[in-house]
Amino acid sequence: LYNAFLAPGSPCELNIDHALRNSLASRMTKAVGDDESMLKSLQEVVQLFEMAQTSVFKLMSSDSVPKFLRxxxxxxxxxxxxxxxxxxxxxxxxxxxxxxxxxxxxxx
Structure with missing residues (x-):
């Protein structure tokens, strides 16, 4: 999902907030060590993905869907x-x- 839709310059890059995209890029490129660090990292990734989903849904409801309906x-x-x-x-x-x-x- 990240490489296809969320990474800067990805082939099907979604329109999300610049700061959120940077946070995702930063989180996805960090190496993790022990199990505890891995768990924390995965929780952060899930939270960032949820924020990206919310951002995309809001944009769709306020822009894409109304344009489609018209x-x-x-x-x-x-x-x-x-x-x-x-x-x-x-x-x-x-x-x-x-x-x-x-x-x-x-x-x-």
């Missing part, structure tokens, strides 16, 4: 598959179904 290609796929947007009012239904997007053919 993309005309996404709208056209929804129309091709006859899917209503979440909570979109329908002429034949007095109450929108906000839980999830569903195909009209799947409704009863």
């Amino acid at each position: 993309d005309p290609k996404y709208s056209s796929v929804l129309q091709e598959h006859d899917v209503d947007l979440i909570g979109a009012p329908r002429a034949y239904s007095p109450t929108p179904i906000p839980e999830r997007s569903i195909s009209r053919s799947a409704r009863t």
Whole structure:
């Protein structure tokens, strides 16, 4: 995971905070000695990975997903598959179904 997504210059480098990337790089290149040091090091790596995950999820929710939802290609796929947007009012239904997007053919 680190070499593919989090290391500076990795092939599929994720957009995370510079300080977090530096902390990860520093932690991943440190040599450890005894079992106690290894355990502490692994706990630090887990914490840094969780911070990276949180950072990526926040960026996705505030930037990537809204851009995706506004993309005309996404709208056209929804129309091709006859899917209503979440909570979109329908002429034949007095109450929108906000839980999830569903195909009209799947409704009863």
